[in-house]
Amino acid sequence: MGVNLSNLIHPIPIQLKDLRDKKAAIDAPNVLYQFLSIIRQRDGTLLKDSQGRITSHLAGLLYRTSHLVEHNIKPVYVYDGKPHPLKKQILEKRREVKEKATAEWQEALKIGDIEEARKKAQQTSxxxxxxxxxxKHLLDTLGIPYVDSLSEGEAQASQMTQDGNVDITASQDFDSLLFGSPFLIRNLAITGKRKLPGKKKWVEIQPEKIILADVLKNHGIIHKQLVEIAILVGTDFNEGIKGIGPVNGLKLIKKYGSLDNIIATKKINQDNLENYEEVMKIFLEPKIIRDVSLRWRQIDKEATIRFLCDEHQFSLDRVKSALEKFEGFSHSLSQKKLLDF
DNA sequence: CTTATCCA
DNA sequence: TGGATAAGG
Structure with missing residues (x-):
């Protein structure tokens, strides 16, 4: 998922309180997908209401958003638009992986391997x-804005950060750096210990900040060259060159200056590079909306409770205590209104 | 994922 | 009391 640039990036650990009063454009598919993957029972079954409808995404969104507003962070969720045709290939590949994982999940359940079952289930989301x-309906009742992008949500979120509509982009993926987001926050709101996938090791997780300008400066490259490295490594829109990871990609770009120059040397396998100019365009000239207006409204507690508790059988106590975290946030909204007036 | 609870 | 573990819908 997303581009692998981790070896080139040295995030700065931060705390949620460092982001107080900041507006954050959150990659909505990214968080929702995470919720669907992780908010499950031990055997991998999703949380569901009395009618069997999935509720894991709503639980995650409620608790995550209440956690953010408790710290007076203003979230705006950015959704994907139409996928670029070049994304079809990776989407198809992911679909196949999910089909396989679904079968393996059932198989693990049959032999009673609960841990394996959960692991496989997480890949079926x-x-x-x-x-x-x-x-989106939950966000409406919470008074939290969202944006429907024309293409990639990460592209839209990155533009909003560049334009100053928001202060930061939040995602687990590095793609927003390719889309030019000056500031990326990973692990927004995530704290505590996490199990490493596939291993029995636990690591401490905390929010971290990545400054695009620093990444470029550290490696002595410009933004376009970072995109070229990503294309060598592989993105959601192209496969990448076998044997080239972020470190070798950087070396090649530093040595030859550009992807064009590398191709001219004929030193690398060029089978996967036929669309590279189009991929460059996806990152450097994405389809985005420039004049977004964001409005954080007062929470409608009654509507939220109707939706979550009456329609989807959430526990009233849990929802109420989550909604209490909106108190200070709502107050600051009405204060701001008075000031504006 | 976040929250609730269990137990040293 | 707090770190590990279960529950939540």
Whole structure:
């Protein structure tokens, strides 16, 4: 998922309180997908209401958002638009992986291997149009804005950060750096210990900040060259060159200056590079909306409770205590209104 | 994922 | 009391 640039990036650990009063453009598919992957029972079953409808995405969104507003961070969720045709290939590949994982999940359940079952179940998550609509409805009742992008949500979020509509982009992926986001926050709101995938090791996780200008300066490259490194390594829109990871990609770009020059040397396998100019365009000239207006409204507690508790059987106590975290946030909104007036 | 609870 | 573990829908 997303581009692998981790070896080139040295994030700065931060705390949630460092982001107080900041506006954050959150990659909505990225968080919703995470919720669907992780908010499950021990055997991998998703949380569901009495009618069997999935609720894991709503639980995650409620608790995550309440956590953010408790720290007076202003979230805006940015959704994907139409996928670029070059993304079809990776989407198809992911679909196949999910089909395989679904079978392996059932198999693990049959032999009673609960841990394996959960692991496989996590790989089966699908973000359907229904789940997306329900998440938007919850945001509406919470008074939290969202944006429907024309293309990639990460592209839209990055532009909003560049334009100053928001202060930071939040995602687990590095793609927003390719889209030119000056500031990226990973692990927004995530704290505590996490299990390393596939291993029995636990690591401490905390929010971290990545400054695009620093990444470029550290390696002595410009933004376009970072995109070229990503294309060598492989993105959601192209496969990348076998044997080239972020470190070798950087070396090649530093040595030859550009992807064009590397290609001219004929020293690398060029089978996967036929669309590279189009991929460059996806990152450097994405389809985005320039004049977004963001409005954080007062929470509608009654509507939230109707939706989560009455329609989807959330516990009233849990929802109420999550909604209490909106108190200070709502107050600061009405204060701001008075000041504006 | 976040919150609730269990137990040293 | 706080770190590990279960539950949540």
């Amino acid at each position: 699908r973000l359907t149009p229904d789940l997306i609509e329900e998440s």
